[in-house]
Amino acid sequence: MNFNDYDKYAEYEEQFDPMRYDRQARRKRKPKPVHMPKKSSMEVIEEVAETVGLEGGFQTTYQPGIFEEGWLLESLRTFYTQALIQDVLALVKGGKEANVYRCEGNPAVTDELIAAKVYRPRMFRNLRNDKLYREGRPILKSNGKAVKKTDHRLMRALGKKSSLGVQAAHTSWLMYEYTTLQKLHRAGAAVPKPLAVGDNTILMGYCGDRHEAAHTLNEIDLQPDEAQALFQEVMRNIELMLRLEVIHGDLSAYNILYWQGEITLIDFPQVTDPTVNPSAAVILERDITRVCQYFAEQGVTCDAQAIFHELWSRWGTNIELPSEE
Numbered sequence: 001m002n003f004n005d006y007d008k009y010a011e012y013e014e015q016f017d018p019m020r021y022d023r024q025a026r027r028k029r030k031p032k033p034v035h036m037p038k039k040s041s042m043e044v045i046e047e048v049a050e051t052v053g054l055e056g057g058f059q060t061t062y063q064p065g066i067f068e069e070g071w072l073l074e075s076l077r078t079f080y081t082q083a084l085i086q087d088v089l090a091l092v093k094g095g096k097e098a099n100v101y102r103c104e105g106n107p108a109v110t111d112e113l114i115a116a117k118v119y120r121p122r123m124f125r126n127l128r129n130d131k132l133y134r135e136g137r138p139i140l141k142s143n144g145k146a147v148k149k150t151d152h153r154l155m156r157a158l159g160k161k162s163s164l165g166v167q168a169a170h171t172s173w174l175m176y177e178y179t180t181l182q183k184l185h186r187a188g189a190a191v192p193k194p195l196a197v198g199d200n201t202i203l204m205g206y207c208g209d210r211h212e213a214a215h216t217l218n219e220i221d222l223q224p225d226e227a228q229a230l231f232q233e234v235m236r237n238i239e240l241m242l243r244l245e246v247i248h249g250d251l252s253a254y255n256i257l258y259w260q261g262e263i264t265l266i267d268f269p270q271v272t273d274p275t276v277n278p279s280a281a282v283i284l285e286r287d288i289t290r291v292c293q294y295f296a297e298q299g300v301t302c303d304a305q306a307i308f309h310e311l312w313s314r315w316g317t318n319i320e321l322p323s324e325e
């Protein structure tokens with residue numbers, strides 16, 4: 001995937017841009033300099049369809065929108081070639097930063113159903129304001145290893161936000177999500193099984209069946225007994241993660257899936273390491289507070305502050321607590 005190709009997907013991206021419905025906001029938006037000679041959208045679509053679609057033999061049951069097609073096929077093609085997936089069945093959800101698709105896996109190699117999280121082009125163009133999470137966090141390369149501080153060329157590129165630097169930042173963002181899934185899954189956390197990673201896509205275990213994907217907890221009301229048990233399970237996971245020096249960083253009922261009585265934690269790109277990030281306590285406290293908010297609504301008695309303090313005193317290693325009022 002060529003990371004300089006984003007302009008090709010401008011129209012696709014527009015669909016997810018709330019400003020497009022707001023003419024005034026749109027007018028106020030600063031025009032962006034155009035770096036490439038513009039191709040018409042039809043030219044682009046034809047080009048992409050030729051190289052990755054029909055000619056490549058990758059036909060999908062799911063019929064992507066006209067602007068979605070190029071990005072989707074280009075993102076998933078490598079997994080198709082590797083015989084990891086054989087079809088795309090449906091769009092599960094367009095989230096904040098990524099679209100998640102239900103794919104037919106190759107049962108000889110992987111699972112029958114697979115979730116493909118395909119980050120959208122915009123995600124790479126302006127990485128969201130993730131400074132808080134990145135504090136102290138090294139940049140990861142596509143092999144999952146950290147870039148050395150002595151790699152001056154890359155360090156300079158990152159500082160200058162050159163295309164090499166921007167690309168390295170994208171790879172890092174994706175690799176944090178992937179390597180965290182690996183680490184947590186290995187340790188027995190309730191997370192999807194990571195299966196493969198590409199330039200802007202993660203393949204992982206799918207929660208749901210052929211007809212329906214798992215709901216996120218915020219969409220669901222639980223029975224009191226179940227609520228209590230699932231709350232304990234979320235807390236077990238938060239503590240297990242802390243033991244592994246991982247804080248989710250965006251945990252809430254929106255990033256916990258529910259399927260047939262079981263929960264699965266998802267969406268890990270902004271994970272933070274409590275041993276290096278000076279804001280770790282604040283981030284953990286927020287995760288716990290948000291989880292408790294949901295479970296309190298479901299009738300569970302829980303005191304987010306007390307839980308946070310207890311966990312932090314046990315696992316918060318070398319970082320000072322935020323001052324108490």
Ligand SMILES: Nc1ncnc2c1ncn2[C@@H]1O[C@H](COP(=O)(O)OP(=O)(O)O)[C@@H](O)[C@H]1O
Pocket residue numbers: 092093094095096097098099100115117192204205206207208213214215216254255257266267268
């Ligand atoms: N492994 C999975 N199985 C089934 N559905 C999933 C899976 N992962 C994500 N989803 C669905 O896709 C949505 C977006 O995924 P998420 O990782 O939260 O990305 P975003 O950063 O866009 O919020 C989720 O809210 C959930 O509905």
Ligand SMILES: [Mg+2]
Pocket residue numbers: 095096254255267
């Ligand atoms: Mg999410």
